[in-house]
Amino acid sequence: MIRVVFLGPPGAGKGTQAQRIAEKYNVPHISTGDILRAAVKEGTELGKLAKSYMDKGELVPDDVIIGIIRERLSQSDVKERGFILDGFPRTLAQAEALDKMLGELSMPLDRVIYLNVGDEEIVKRLLSRGRVDDTEEIIRNRLKVYREQTAPLIDYYSEKCLLAEVYGVGDIDEITKKIEDLLGLEG
Ligand code: ADP
Numbered sequence: 475m476i477r478v479v480f481l482g483p484p485g486a487g488k489g490t491q492a493q494r495i496a497e498k499y500n501v502p503h504i505s506t507g508d509i510l511r512a513a514v515k516e517g518t519e520l521g522k523l524a525k526s527y528m529d530k531g532e533l534v535p536d537d538v539i540i541g542i543i544r545e546r547l548s549q550s551d552v553k554e555r556g557f558i559l560d561g562f563p564r565t566l567a568q569a570e571a572l573d574k575m576l577g578e579l580s581m582p583l584d585r586v587i588y589l590n591v592g593d594e595e596i597v598k599r600l601l602s603r604g605r606v607d608d609t610e611e612i613i614r615n616r617l618k619v620y621r622e623q624t625a626p627l628i629d630y631y632s633e634k635c636l637l638a639e640v641y642g643v644g645d646i647d648e649i650t651k652k653i654e655d656l657l658g659l660e661g
Contacts, residue, residue: 476501476657477556477581479563479572481627482589484616485599486642487649491589492560494650499659502551506539506561509546528607531615533564533623540571547575556581564624569631586631587653589642593617 476499480488489505496503510528513521520538527534543562546552563569576582591599600613607616631637638656642649 475556479559479586485596486589486591492558496558501555531612536567586636588639591642
């Protein structure tokens with residue numbers, strides 16, 4: 475049972491690392507980016523709304539995302555196994571809403587893993603990834619949005635003594651190992 479948030483800039487490797495930890499320890503991996511991309515692909519109302527923001531590198535409105543997470547966190551696998559949140563929270567309002575939800579569910583967070591990667595490396599990675607929202611202009615905007623709206627969460631969780639920082643450049647297996655050590659998981 476672990477309850478963890480992965481924090482960090484776009485392209486830091488949150489998705490890769492979150493998925494590895496989730497698979498290894500059989501914990502649900504909840505990625506808001508994946509949920510939204512699936513909705514876009516299916517052409518649902520949520521997908522149409524989300525696409526208009528994602529295409530510009532903007533954040534989907536807080537109430538929409540918070541509703542999605544509220545529903546997901548109420549499911550039984552989360553209660554039994556915990557969760558790895560990847561891509562949420564991304565704003566202070568989302569972080570406060572998460573605290574409230576977890577308080578109501580009596581499921582406190584164990585750790586926030588902050589994957590730290592510098593801007594230059596990020597732009598390089600995202601340009602080579604080639605997702606539809608990975609053009610240079612949209613990447614720049616995602617980074618700006620990250621700095622303005624998401625980076626303040628580093629202090630937020632640091633003050634709650636939940637933050638653990640991992641340098642996200644280098645061998646992928648070694649980064650996974652560092653995260654496992656921080657979470658107190660055995661290889
Ligand atoms: P990245 O790889 O850039 O970190 P994600 O795959 O996590 O991006 O998310 C892609 C896009 O989905 C974001 O740019 C944003 O538009 C939207 N999105 C994902 N999570 C959130 C969230 N918590 N709040 C608002 N928008 C979100």
